[in-house]
Amino acid sequence: MAVSGDGAYLIDGSGKRYLDASGGAAVSCLGHSDHDVTAAIKAQLDRLAFAHTSFFTNSPMEMLATELVGRAPKGIGYAYFVSGGSEAVESALKLARQYFLELGEPQRDRVIARRQSYHGNTLGALAAGGNPFRRKQYEPLLVDVSHVSPCYPYRDQRADESPAAYGARLAVELEDEILRLGADRVIAFIAETVCGATLGAVPPVPGYFARVREVCDRHGVLLILDEVMCGMGRTGTLFASEQEGVIPDIITIGKGLGAGYQPIGAMLCQSKIYDVVINGSGYFQHGHTYSGHAVACAAALAVQQVISKRGLLEHVQILGREIGTRLSERFGNHPHVGDIRGRGFFWAIELVADRASKKPFPPERRLHAAIKQKALDNGLLCYPMGGTIDGRLGDHVLLAPPYILTSAQLDEMLEKLGRSLDEALG
Numbered sequence: 142m143a144v145s146g147d148g149a150y151l152i153d154g155s156g157k158r159y160l161d162a163s164g165g166a167a168v169s170c171l172g173h174s175d176h177d178v179t180a181a182i183k184a185q186l187d188r189l190a191f192a193h194t195s196f197f198t199n200s201p202m203e204m205l206a207t208e209l210v211g212r213a214p215k216g217i218g219y220a221y222f223v224s225g226g227s228e229a230v231e232s233a234l235k236l237a238r239q240y241f242l243e244l245g246e247p248q249r250d251r252v253i254a255r256r257q258s259y260h261g262n263t264l265g266a267l268a269a270g271g272n273p274f275r276r277k278q279y280e281p282l283l284v285d286v287s288h289v290s291p292c293y294p295y296r297d298q299r300a301d302e303s304p305a306a307y308g309a310r311l312a313v314e315l316e317d318e319i320l321r322l323g324a325d326r327v328i329a330f331i332a333e334t335v336c337g338a339t340l341g342a343v344p345p346v347p348g349y350f351a352r353v354r355e356v357c358d359r360h361g362v363l364l365i366l367d368e369v370m371c372g373m374g375r376t377g378t379l380f381a382s383e384q385e386g387v388i389p390d391i392i393t394i395g396k397g398l399g400a401g402y403q404p405i406g407a408m409l410c411q412s413k414i415y416d417v418v419i420n421g422s423g424y425f426q427h428g429h430t431y432s433g434h435a436v437a438c439a440a441a442l443a444v445q446q447v448i449s450k451r452g453l454l455e456h457v458q459i460l461g462r463e464i465g466t467r468l469s470e471r472f473g474n475h476p477h478v479g480d481i482r483g484r485g486f487f488w489a490i491e492l493v494a495d496r497a498s499k500k501p502f503p504p505e506r507r508l509h510a511a512i513k514q515k516a517l518d519n520g521l522l523c524y525p526m527g528g529t530i531d532g533r534l535g536d537h538v539l540l541a542p543p544y545i546l547t548s549a550q551l552d553e554m555l556e557k558l559g560r561s562l563d564e565a566l567g
Contacts, residue, residue, distance in 0.1 A: 142154045149543050149546055151173055159522050164401070166338065167487070167524070168401040171400045178402045178444055182440050184439075185201060185436050185440075188435075191436070192435065194428075199433065199438070201435050201442055208446075212379050214380060214383065218415060224434070226396060227262055227263040227266045229393035229406035230260045230263075230269065232427060233365050234365075235426075239425065243420075243421035249325065249327060251285075252286045252328050254271055254288055255288060255290065258331075271288045272339045290311055294343075295482065295499075307346055328362070328363060330364055332353070334372070334382050335370075339528070341489035344483070350385040365393070366382050366393075368381050372398075373397030373398050373445075374485075375396075375485055377461055379454065391408060391409065391410045392410075403437040405438065405441050460546065464488055468555070469481055472490055478496075487539075491537045501530060501535040508525075523538050526539065
């Protein structure tokens, strides 16, 4: 039982301290005891806790929207606040559909996503997600979404293929699927800018998203970038898409938006989409009880202000490069570490039974679960996952430490991770 937090550490009922090297699920980007954020929450509670958005707007919501839109990619003009990432993705999918209805294109009814993606656990988000294990028992309830290949160079880029050629091949695959479905039927392509929990911190090869953007534009398809896990500074820039030089039509964010201090997520959209809806039916036919919750927005605004005024994005960039270097030094020659990948404070190691063949461990061994338990025993919180390759085969460990991580805590993270990995491997 967690009973308290102290910076980058969680503390259980016995007083044992755990270095939170994954932020739970890449959530707690400011650690667990930021006084500026908790003070903002308390102050907002003294003013106003809740007023339903069907009647009122509120100051924290307006200020947070202004903050995010002001720093978002070009053309992003509006924000819609929800209670988490799954709701943000549901909102994005529904807005994309309504946009085409308003344009007089009701035949557009298909979404394309990627295999081994993760977009949330509500039914629409789960349908978009490409993890077979998570989908299997709910398949009869899911809408039909097409899935193309993820950008996963460690396993899918051919030996004779450059990164640029690999990215071009994936873009062709996407275009082929659009044409197979019928270009006038596709609503959107949704993808994680940097793949998260299911695939394990996989950045795209250079130029991949630029080619994807070209394909979407050619066929009038919206590009939705899911940055619930990889956004809000996790990769070193507020929006991960900044590093790709690509402007999406819709962005979903969460996790690091509120840093765990309050449940919150958001969908951001291009002004052109908003204008079509407002000038058409006049409103977005969607809603959640806690949309734009005043306390949640006050918390998220404080989180973003703390990140900015303390220069934490620069810290993530600088120490993030050191994390990559140190992971390579510690695990680059490990006989059971096949790949080390990531960006900023978002990294993963993929585990293999044999490095040369990239053969995974048998899933029955549940190596990821053993690593998680050993790490807990050693006072480390990390995010191991199984099914990396296809939902059944493969194991990886995701690292997403708080932006306040120090060099000394980086040493601690690597030492405890190495010890836990070796103990789990026996």
